[in-house]
Amino acid sequence: MQIIIKTDWCKSCGICAAFCPTGALSVEPGEKARATDVEACTGCGLCERLCPDLAIEIIKVEVSI
Amino acid sequence: MNVQNYVRKRFLPHLWCPGCGHGTVLNALLRSVDELGLSKEDIVMVTGIGCSARMAGYVDFHTMHTLHGRALAFATGIKMSRPELNLIVPMGDGDALAIGGNHFIHASRRNLDITAIIMNNHIYGMTGGQFSPLSGPGTTATTAPRGSIDPAFDAMDLAKAAGATYAARTTTFHVRELQKMLTGAISHKGFSVVEVFSQCPTYYGRKNNTGDAPEMLKAFRDETAKIGSKTLDENPELIPRGVFVDRDAVDYGEAYAELCRNAAKEAPRC
Numbered sequence: 001m002q003i004i005i006k007t008d009w010c011k012s013c014g015i016c017a018a019f020c021p022t023g024a025l026s027v028e029p030g031e032k033a034r035a036t037d038v039e040a041c042t043g044c045g046l047c048e049r050l051c052p053d054l055a056i057e058i059i060k061v062e063v064s065i
Numbered sequence: 066m067n068v069q070n071y072v073r074k075r076f077l078p079h080l081w082c083p084g085c086g087h088g089t090v091l092n093a094l095l096r097s098v099d100e101l102g103l104s105k106e107d108i109v110m111v112t113g114i115g116c117s118a119r120m121a122g123y124v125d126f127h128t129m130h131t132l133h134g135r136a137l138a139f140a141t142g143i144k145m146s147r148p149e150l151n152l153i154v155p156m157g158d159g160d161a162l163a164i165g166g167n168h169f170i171h172a173s174r175r176n177l178d179i180t181a182i183i184m185n186n187h188i189y190g191m192t193g194g195q196f197s198p199l200s201g202p203g204t205t206a207t208t209a210p211r212g213s214i215d216p217a218f219d220a221m222d223l224a225k226a227a228g229a230t231y232a233a234r235t236t237t238f239h240v241r242e243l244q245k246m247l248t249g250a251i252s253h254k255g256f257s258v259v260e261v262f263s264q265c266p267t268y269y270g271r272k273n274n275t276g277d278a279p280e281m282l283k284a285f286r287d288e289t290a291k292i293g294s295k296t297l298d299e300n301p302e303l304i305p306r307g308v309f310v311d312r313d314a315v316d317y318g319e320a321y322a323e324l325c326r327n328a329a330k331e332a333p334r335c
Binding site: 006008009011012013014015018019046048049050051052053054055057 | 067068069072077078079081082083084085086087088089091092093095096237238240241244266277278279282
């Protein structure tokens, strides 16, 4: 899973981190959203839909082993 | 999908406050447009005045930023002259039902094929936090420091009574439901209203001690329930969400086209 955060557009409201079901994102006070645990991301897409700043995009990456 | 393909990137980041729900409505709307496969050239967004109205500046469609409360009147003109276009009119609660209340009831009555979105943040944000006709009793606002005593409109009852043929309500917490309703409203032939509870942490939130944007979203989750759900039956004090009206009726454009055809038959030289 690839989590792309457009930091220029992020306003640090904290919605993405508050509702991420697996805690993959975090927003420290005064800082932009960060994908702190990409491995935990299930690609549900809730953060990209909730983001009021259109700043998150989740890309599902196919990996062949 | 990447919603960024549908915006005028040069105008972003937008000017809405951190955590403002209007951005989430925009997000869902762009996903609906993508889901429906609509061409950007076939959509006209008309807005009035207020925080909500800034949306017209950000979408890469045909757009008009018009007068306070009069967006539906401008949209009526566009729809009558170019019926093939999809008209989307996002409005705030004050813009739609106070300043534009009369346009709203008559657009509903005529059943014009227009999609109206009421982004209801229960307050006038841009002008500094005055209470609106959707604030409801007890709401604290700049103009109601001891709490408003005004009863609120129920936008769904109003739309239904005025003749809208599609009316739905959801919140910015229920993002998948929101996209579904916007898609339903845009595809519906006739006047469609989608009321979206949208958080205003800056004015409504601060005046009413609701906490920050995530806390306001949790309140939308906890204080609403789906029509027909067991939760709503057991807790009638909750605010109902869902599709309140979805019926077929001749839309104004069709009726007008028929009138023109008949008139042309009777007086071919006119």
